[in-house]
Amino acid sequence: MRSKESEADYRYFREADLPPLEVADWKETIEIPELPDARRERFVAEYGLDSEAASKLTSTKAVADFFEAVAEEFDPDVAATWVADNLLGELNYRDMLITDIEGRLDEFSHLIELVENDELTVKNAEEVVLRSMLDDGDDPETIIDREGLGKADDDAIADFVTEAIEENPDAVDDYHSGEDGALNFLVGQVMQKSGGSADPGSVNQLLREELDS
DSSP states (O other): OOOOOSTGGGTOOOOTTSOOOOOTTTGGGOOOOOOHHHHHHHHHHHHOOOHHHHHHHTSSHHHHHHHHHHHTTSOHHHHHIIIIIIIHHHHHHTTOOGGGGGGGHHHHHHHHHHHHTTSSOHHHIIIIIHHHHHHHOOOHHHHHHHHTOOOOOHHHHHHHHHHHHHHOHHHHHHHHTTOHHHHHHHHHHHHHHTTTOSOHHHHHHHHHHHHHO
């Protein structure tokens, strides 16, 4: 067998119309985008996210960009929960992509702001407003006004708590007997009276204070 050692041995001929391309002068100026693995590692280091959340948030460049835009306005943990869990979960359920709502970043941020400012309950934000935003294309304020989801004030909640206690003496007796389900029942009664506009945590605390006084 004859060994092949040079271009001629391989019958290699240069293409006369294609001059050599010299890249030494400009190769250092080429900007290489941040790769998914590197971005995932940065999310863990910079935002303090766990690996699972970081993986979800770097599943595509569009998702990662969306998250970082939200994280500029809110605590990274809050932004990660809303984007990785709430938003992506609802989008996946509808076979939608993050690119379908890129132009609605301000609306999504406003929804988080309403929750953070204690103007809307987490439950209503997640289960009513966000879903309606994706299904109907409405903005948060329109949905809140239409559904009457403005958060009930403290005085109204206190009245609902009093009514729930007075209307359900058996549940009150069960609570004092140590039955855990009794308090949950009363919380449900107050939430029903408030149309879901009360914060469950606040209701729970108010009920305990009233029942233990």
